Amino acid sequence: MPDDPSFTSRRRFLQWSAVAVPALAAAGAPASGQAPSADDRPTFFSASEWAFLRAAAARLIPADALGPGALEAGVPEFIDRQMATPWAEGRLWYMQGPFVPDAPPTLGWQMRLTPRDVYRLGIAAADGWTQDRHGRVFAELDPAAQDGVLQAFESGKARFEQVPAAIFFAMLLGNVREGFFSDPVHGGNRGLAGWKLIGFPGARADFMDWVERDVAYPLPPVSLSGQRG
Amino acid sequence: MATRMNKTDVVIVGFGWAGAIMAKELTEAGLRVVALERGPARDTQPDGAYPKVLDELTYNIRKKLFQDLSRETVTIRHGLDDTALPYRQLGAFLPGDGVGGAGLHWSGVHFRVDPVELRLRSHYEERYGKGFLPDGMTIQDFGVSYEELEPHFDFAEKVFGTSGTAWSVKGQVVGADKGGNPFAPDRSNDFPLPAQMRPISAQRFGKAAAELGYHPYDLPSANASGPYSNPYGCQMGPCNFCGYCSGYVCYNYSKASPNVNILPALRQSPLFALRTQAHVLQVDLSADRRTATGVTYVDAQGREVAQPADIVILSAFQFHNVRLMLLSGIGEPYDPASGQGTVGRNFAYQNMATIKAFFSGEVHANPFIGAGGNGIAIDDFNADNFDHGPAGFVGGSPMWVNQAGVKPISGIALPEGVPGWGSAWKQAVAEYYTHTVSMDAHGAHMSYRDNYLSLDPTYRDAYGRPLLRMTLDWKDNDIRMTRFMAEKMRAVAQAMGPKALRVYVKNFGDHFDTTSYQTTHLNGGAIMGADRRTSAINRYLQSWDVHNVFVPGASAFPQGLGYNPTGLVAALTYWSAKAIRERYLAKPGPLA
Numbered sequence: 001m002p003d004d005p006s007f008t009s010r011r012r013f014l015q016w017s018a019v020a021v022p023a024l025a026a027a028g029a030p031a032s033g034q035a036p037s038a039d040d041r042p043t044f045f046s047a048s049e050w051a052f053l054r055a056a057a058a059r060l061i062p063a064d065a066l067g068p069g070a071l072e073a074g075v076p077e078f079i080d081r082q083m084a085t086p087w088a089e090g091r092l093w094y095m096q097g098p099f100v101p102d103a104p105p106t107l108g109w110q111m112r113l114t115p116r117d118v119y120r121l122g123i124a125a126a127d128g129w130t131q132d133r134h135g136r137v138f139a140e141l142d143p144a145a146q147d148g149v150l151q152a153f154e155s156g157k158a159r160f161e162q163v164p165a166a167i168f169f170a171m172l173l174g175n176v177r178e179g180f181f182s183d184p185v186h187g188g189n190r191g192l193a194g195w196k197l198i199g200f201p202g203a204r205a206d207f208m209d210w211v212e213r214d215v216a217y218p219l220p221p222v223s224l225s226g227q228r229g
Numbered sequence: 230m231a232t233r234m235n236k237t238d239v240v241i242v243g244f245g246w247a248g249a250i251m252a253k254e255l256t257e258a259g260l261r262v263v264a265l266e267r268g269p270a271r272d273t274q275p276d277g278a279y280p281k282v283l284d285e286l287t288y289n290i291r292k293k294l295f296q297d298l299s300r301e302t303v304t305i306r307h308g309l310d311d312t313a314l315p316y317r318q319l320g321a322f323l324p325g326d327g328v329g330g331a332g333l334h335w336s337g338v339h340f341r342v343d344p345v346e347l348r349l350r351s352h353y354e355e356r357y358g359k360g361f362l363p364d365g366m367t368i369q370d371f372g373v374s375y376e377e378l379e380p381h382f383d384f385a386e387k388v389f390g391t392s393g394t395a396w397s398v399k400g401q402v403v404g405a406d407k408g409g410n411p412f413a414p415d416r417s418n419d420f421p422l423p424a425q426m427r428p429i430s431a432q433r434f435g436k437a438a439a440e441l442g443y444h445p446y447d448l449p450s451a452n453a454s455g456p457y458s459n460p461y462g463c464q465m466g467p468c469n470f471c472g473y474c475s476g477y478v479c480y481n482y483s484k485a486s487p488n489v490n491i492l493p494a495l496r497q498s499p500l501f502a503l504r505t506q507a508h509v510l511q512v513d514l515s516a517d518r519r520t521a522t523g524v525t526y527v528d529a530q531g532r533e534v535a536q537p538a539d540i541v542i543l544s545a546f547q548f549h550n551v552r553l554m555l556l557s558g559i560g561e562p563y564d565p566a567s568g569q570g571t572v573g574r575n576f577a578y579q580n581m582a583t584i585k586a587f588f589s590g591e592v593h594a595n596p597f598i599g600a601g602g603n604g605i606a607i608d609d610f611n612a613d614n615f616d617h618g619p620a621g622f623v624g625g626s627p628m629w630v631n632q633a634g635v636k637p638i639s640g641i642a643l644p645e646g647v648p649g650w651g652s653a654w655k656q657a658v659a660e661y662y663t664h665t666v667s668m669d670a671h672g673a674h675m676s677y678r679d680n681y682l683s684l685d686p687t688y689r690d691a692y693g694r695p696l697l698r699m700t701l702d703w704k705d706n707d708i709r710m711t712r713f714m715a716e717k718m719r720a721v722a723q724a725m726g727p728k729a730l731r732v733y734v735k736n737f738g739d740h741f742d743t744t745s746y747q748t749t750h751l752n753g754g755a756i757m758g759a760d761r762r763t764s765a766i767n768r769y770l771q772s773w774d775v776h777n778v779f780v781p782g783a784s785a786f787p788q789g790l791g792y793n794p795t796g797l798v799a800a801l802t803y804w805s806a807k808a809i810r811e812r813y814l815a816k817p818g819p820l821a
Contacts, residue, residue, distance in 0.1 A: 059651065060650040093318050094302040095299065103314050106740050108316065108320055173649065173650055177638060181636075197659050198637060198641070204471075206470075207469065207472070207595075207597075211470050212426050215593055217593075217595050217597075217598075217663070224283065
């Protein structure tokens with residue numbers, strides 16, 4: 001772990017932050033007593049959306065005995081950064097009407113909504129639904145209750161008005177997995193946590209000596225920037 | 230008012246394999262060739278630069294190399310009475326975009342063809358009788374034989390630097406017990422390179438198949454097993470099994486592509502020009518509509534440009550060729566009610582079944598190790614290599630382990646019943662990822678009277694032109710075939726001794742699912758044949774109606790193959806180019 005460049009750079013960042021806090025506080029930044037980190041400054045998501053996203057990510061891939069989960073791996077930051085891409089604006093898709101959103105699922109996406117819309121409308125609906133049933137928003141529930149709520153979204157048992165709950169859930173889960181397993185250059189998979197969990201070697205990209213050998217691949221993963229897991 | 234370019238001898242629409250082969254052949258014949266590619270310039274540098282290309286999110290998940298659907302897509306419906314809706318997101322199939330086309334992002338499985346599949350209708354009628362084909366099935370013969378194409382298969386393999394194990398060369402068996410395929414047709418030469426190494430997962434599949442009495446062989450792969458220089462002087466480096474093939478640009482110059490294997494030679498020719506971001510709107514026809522005068526395209530700045538030419542080659546992706554013919558008024562559009570017309574007829578796809586075998590910790594499949602064209606296959610149930618009489622369906626399927634490099638975002642299969650998230654999911658991906666073997670039955674897909682292509686009445690592209698409409702659904706024959714194949718493959722998978730299996734196979738009543746990737750092997754719509762009443766182009770890929778328009782590509786296939794289509798596309802393109810060079814140039818006019 002001490003060799004891990006992400007660990008040392010993060011420690012350096014925290015040291016720098018500790019020094020910088022008074023200046024930021026004077027400039028009007030929240031002085032909560034904690035050093036601000038990138039996690040606290042989403043670009044796309046509002047504070048309440050951010051709380052939902054972090055809480056949901058922590059349940060979809062939890063930290064447990066097997067290692068870090070989505071939250072520790074920086075998945076919320078990954079999703080926030082994805083919101084600034086052409087994909088999130090629906091610019092990779094054919095988005096001319098007429099739209100027929102109730103078409104059979106085999107014909108694929110037929111809604112007018114972009115991923116940004118799905119998150120904005122979906123998180124609001126998710127927190128609204130949770131508030132109605134549990135008297136609190138999602139992030140304030142205990143983990144077991146959160147799992148129950150996520151199951152209601154996944155199955156579509158929860159009904160949202162503007163975006164189907166199951167579609168919102170599927171996009172969220174898909175993006176959480178992307179953030180957990182993509183190269184850290186995109187903001188997630190911190191410490192190569194996702195790759196270490198499953199034994200994926202990342203960008204090693206040369207297996208000449210291992211093709212015909214029925215053994216566990218022994219080398220740790222490496223990222224595009226040369227970070228090793 | 231369109232800008233008018235100087236006339237050229239040949240204009241090529243779409244620069245994938247077929248376009249590159251035509252450009253090379255026709256510049257060799259001394260013709261001036263202008264190739265128009267609507268996507269961007271692409272090459273190993275910078276698009277496949279190491280290590281940047283080793284990025285699953287950017288390439289396969291956000292689909293960097295595939296068609297930009299925001300500008301143009303297709304619409305899809307299941308039946309004649311349905312309203313088609315746009316294919317808004319890439320799912321079932323992934324057409325290419327940019328220089329190299331799908332030939333830049335393909336895997337590299339490089340087959341020839343089973344000779345029976347070139348004369349499929351005749352063969353079935355001869356062996357099983359005319360009543361054997363179900364009502365509405367419109368399969369037919371290609372109008373060209375394996376023997377006629379053999380020299381072109383041979384040359385294409387030399388151009389692609391294909392690695393494999395021959396069964397027989399000039400009638401002599403050379404590949405028995407070495408990985409040759411006893412069902413393969415005879416060859417004039419061995420593969421240019423020996424087969425690649427065999428990953429553990431492929432070895433296990435081959436061993437289990439042999440135990441059941443089947444005949445495992447090395448998949449022919451256009452991923453080079455060693456250093457190679459092709460007849461054009463283009464060079465390849467040995468594949469190192471990095472696993473970044475399908476959906477990526479090969480950083481290692483190991484996977485054959487138009488960019489690596491043909492373009493470097495073409496660039497030396499003063500007769501060749503390649504214009505990128507040139508989106509062809511239509512083929513321009515003479516007043517009597519019997520010849521083409523060139524094409525009109527929109528350039529990068531948005532200008533409309535006319536490019537006059539004596540010969541027009543339509544070598545875009547399968548369905549773009551068909552759409553351009555329909556938009557330009559080349560040939561008669563097909564009408565499924567009357568069966569009249571030919572353009573859009575016999576649209577066919579692939580009929581896949583997949584099995585994932587999950588092993589305990591002592592079997593190391595290491596699925597990140599991969600090469601797109603590599604693997605072990607059996608042909609015992611492909612083509613007509615078994616008796617279809619009792620089986621009661623038409624079509625065959627090779628089966629294989631083709632470990633092309635399984636990535637974590639898109640590729641972690643889990644046994645039935647495992648939740649999709651939470652600690653149980655996490656436990657399962659940790660347990661199974663490196664111990665999973667994936668195998669496919671890559672089934673042929675037959676053509677039917679009401680699976681066809683036409684122009685959509687509602688949806689339009691960024692230039693205001695109608696999108697192409699696919700009408701496609703699975704038929705009873707398709708489901709029976711794929712379920713038969715899945716059962717045969719299940720027996721092989723069981724013989725491998727897994728802890729658990731998961732079988733992905735269609736059920737009766739299932740409709741074509743546009744969201745789930747199957748293959749990008751789309752066929753037909755501008756099919757070749759011996760009879761102009763039932764084919765859009767003749768056996769030389771020449772339009773029956775407009776003799777200076779040639780249409781190479783899988784759009785020429787009257788039905789889908791068991792094998793991957795690229796090898797046959799390449800051979801047919803060389804065959805067509807030979808006819809142009811040796812006959813058409815001397816006497817322009819219908820060749821058949």
